[in-house]
Amino acid sequence: MPRLCDADLQLALQSSGAVLIEGAKWCGKTSTASNASLSVLYMQDPDNTGSYLAMADTKPSILLKGDTPRLIDEWQMAPVLWDAVRFEVDKRAKTGQFILTGSAVPSDNVTAHTGTGRISRLTLRPMSLFESQESNGDVSLRSLFNMGHNVEARSDLSIEQIAFALCRGGWPASIKLHDAAALRMSTDYVEAVINYDVSRVDNVEKNPDRVRLLLRSLARNIATSATYQTIKTDIEATDITISDKTISSYMNALRRIFVVEDLPAWSPSLRSKTAIRTSRKRHFVDPSISTAVLRTNPGGILNDFQYFGFLFEALCTRDIRVYSQTNDADVFHYRDKSGLESDLIVRLRDGRWAAIEVKLGKKQIDQAAENLLALKARINEDKMGEASFLMVITGGQYAYRRKDGVLVVPIGCLRD
Numbered sequence: 001m002p003r004l005c006d007a008d009l010q011l012a013l014q015s016s017g018a019v020l021i022e023g024a025k026w027c028g029k030t031s032t033a034s035n036a037s038l039s040v041l042y043m044q045d046p047d048n049t050g051s052y053l054a055m056a057d058t059k060p061s062i063l064l065k066g067d068t069p070r071l072i073d074e075w076q077m078a079p080v081l082w083d084a085v086r087f088e089v090d091k092r093a094k095t096g097q098f099i100l101t102g103s104a105v106p107s108d109n110v111t112a113h114t115g116t117g118r119i120s121r122l123t124l125r126p127m128s129l130f131e132s133q134e135s136n137g138d139v140s141l142r143s144l145f146n147m148g149h150n151v152e153a154r155s156d157l158s159i160e161q162i163a164f165a166l167c168r169g170g171w172p173a174s175i176k177l178h179d180a181a182a183l184r185m186s187t188d189y190v191e192a193v194i195n196y197d198v199s200r201v202d203n204v205e206k207n208p209d210r211v212r213l214l215l216r217s218l219a220r221n222i223a224t225s226a227t228y229q230t231i232k233t234d235i236e237a238t239d240i241t242i243s244d245k246t247i248s249s250y251m252n253a254l255r256r257i258f259v260v261e262d263l264p265a266w267s268p269s270l271r272s273k274t275a276i277r278t279s280r281k282r283h284f285v286d287p288s289i290s291t292a293v294l295r296t297n298p299g300g301i302l303n304d305f306q307y308f309g310f311l312f313e314a315l316c317t318r319d320i321r322v323y324s325q326t327n328d329a330d331v332f333h334y335r336d337k338s339g340l341e342s343d344l345i346v347r348l349r350d351g352r353w354a355a356i357e358v359k360l361g362k363k364q365i366d367q368a369a370e371n372l373l374a375l376k377a378r379i380n381e382d383k384m385g386e387a388s389f390l391m392v393i394t395g396g397q398y399a400y401r402r403k404d405g406v407l408v409v410p411i412g413c414l415r416d
Contacts, residue, residue, distance in 0.1 A: 001172065003032050003131055004326045004416050005124055009099075010036065013069055016120035017089030018098035022105070023124035024258040024285045025197065026189060028172040029101040030073050032124060037099050039066030043077040053078055060084035068097045075100040082119075089118045104201045105256040125261075126170030126286040128322040129157075129315075130415040134165055137415030139399050141323045144407070145352055145388045153399035155412030159360075162395050162411065163298035163308065166315050169288025183297060186288035190215065198253045206250060210235070210242055212293065214250050218260070218282055219290035223313040223343075225279035225335070261285045263317060266332035266345040268353075269383040277335040287314035305360070313343055313358040316393050316411055320344050320356065323416040334375065342375050354388045360395045368392045369406040 009032065012019040021029045034040060041063055043052055055062055056078035064070065064084060075081045085098050100119070129135035138153035157165075167183055168174050174185040194215065199206045217226075217234040228247050235242050254260040262280035270276070284290060290311060291301065301308045317331070324331050329348045334355070335341040344356040355375055357368035372390040379387070391407040399409045 001127075001131065001133075001175070003028060003124070004128070004322060005032065005122060006035070008122055008326060009033075012120040012122055013096035013099070015095060016118065017092070017095055018085050018100060018119045019069075020100045020102065020119050020121050021124050022102055022121065022258065024126065025103040025192070026171045026173060026185070027124050027126045027258075027285075029103065029124050030071075031172065033071045033073070033099045033101050037069045037071035039068070040071040040073065041066070043072065043074045049077070056080050056084075061088065064088050064098070068094075069099050070097065071099045071101065073101050074103065076102045076104055086118050103257060104197075123325065125318060125322055125325075126288075127172055127175060128170060128319040128415075129165060129411060130319070131322070132165070132170060132175045134161070135319075135412050135414055137413070139409050139413045140415050141320075141346070142327055142416060144391070145327070145348060145354065147388075149389060149401055149405075149407060151399045151401055151407055151409060151413075153409070153413040155397050155399070155410035157395075157410065157412030159395055160298065160302065162312070162315070163302050166287050166311055167291045167296075167298050167301070169286045170318065171286070171288070186286075186292040187295075190289055190292040193254075193257065193259055197257050198250065198259075201253050201256045204249075204253075206253065210240065210246065211250060213238060213240060213242075214247065215254075215289070215293040218284070219293050221282050222287070222290050223281055223283065223310045223317070225277065226282050227279070258285055259289065261321075263331065263333050263344075266334045266342075266347070268334075269380040270336075270378055271380050274336045274338060274378070277337070279335075281317075281333050283314055283317055286318055287311050290314065309360045312360045312395060312411075316356075316358045317344060319411065319414060320346065320393075323414065326416040336378075340371065340374055340378065342372065351385055352388045353384065354391065356391045356393060358393045362394070362396055365392050365394065365408055369402060369404060372406055373404060 021033055023029050060080050089097055130137045139151050169186045171185050174182045194208050194211045198211050213235045217231045261283055263283050264280050265278045267276050321331050324346050329346050332345040334345050342355040343358045347353040355372050359368045376387050391409055394410050396410050399413045401407050
């Protein structure tokens with residue numbers, strides 16, 4: 001299945017000697033890279049891993065020989081390959097020579113050079129609803145920024161289908177599976193993280209029980225600005241003690257294997273002196289991690305509509321991040337001292353920005369629109385420019401423009 005980042009990868013290959021594709025395990029890095037490469041080195045091939053590692057220790061340049069672009073999959077197993085690729089790129093003085101993929105960031109100081117100017121970086125996330133062909137894509141984020149505000153569309157996704165897609169996640173291997181088989185993959189992913197991956201990343205053994213409790217606390221606090229103290233208190237309610245240092249260490253490991261991806265705060269210029277909260281919002285790279293670690297399913301979250309709302313925000317955050325990346329945009333959230341907030345802020349490189357609220361049900365749309373208009377009035381538009389659009393993403397069926405100019409768009413209609 002095509003990915004939105006395919007075009008970004010081709011552009012990166014045209015501009016850089018090598019491209020590093022990073023992201024969580026099972027998100028499709030190898031498949032995406034394989035489609036764009038002419039030769040492949042699989043470092044995890046059990047028949048050859050020993051030989052490859054030995055060769056990397058003695059003469060890594062041999063592993064780089066092959067038709068280009070040459071894919072080196074899971075390069076971090078032999079970190080010396082990073083410097084070998086960088087040196088080979090300099091020597092060949094050509095673009096599009098190598099693609100590196102990795103599902104973990106190596107320890108600090110394992111490479112002699114950052115790769116700046118030689119190796120371009122590309123983040124791959126689990127599939128958005130448009131990529132999994134569950135969103136019809138009738139409303140484009142790019143067109144909204146280009147003043148295409150006369151939205152008229154209809155989503156075919158029901159609330160039940162959204163709940164299923166959320167619990168299944170955007171893992172490519174699960175997209176074409178059905179029912180329990182599709183839901184099982186996110187559970188397998190979480191168990192692999194707890195029992196193996198989180199310790200493998202830095203070769204420091206971590207207590208699986210504490211890792212599980214940490215993930216559960218993060219899941220319960222998804223799409224909130226929960227502090228480490230909140231998480232610590234939550235974990236210790238189970239009579240298991242955990243130190244701030246341990247939480248920090250575990251969180252760092254989870255970031256390095258791309259499980260955790262918090263949402264940073266936006267700090268615009270305001271008309272008045274209002275303190276802006278700078279705390280990040282807690283998010284996983286995919287909302288299915290939350291439901292898997294809490295051992296719930298579509299039926300379970302449908303029975304807890306309040307929590308479903310937080311998970312729906314996490315789903316929309318994942319998709320907006322995917323769509324924004326193809327537009328070379330960054331994603332933030334906004335909250336100030338008065339409590340005024342916006343779930344998502346999308347900012348393009350040229351300074352244009354848009355504010356988005358996420359509301360699962362129809363009853364909350366009016367309040368969300370009022371919040372967005374209040375935020376717009378608070379922004380110093382002389383410095384920040386006028387908002388390109390204000391939008392409420394819903395779990396409903398119809399996309400339309402309100403009389404106040406706020407757009408209402410179902411998640412099942414969005415694309416890049």
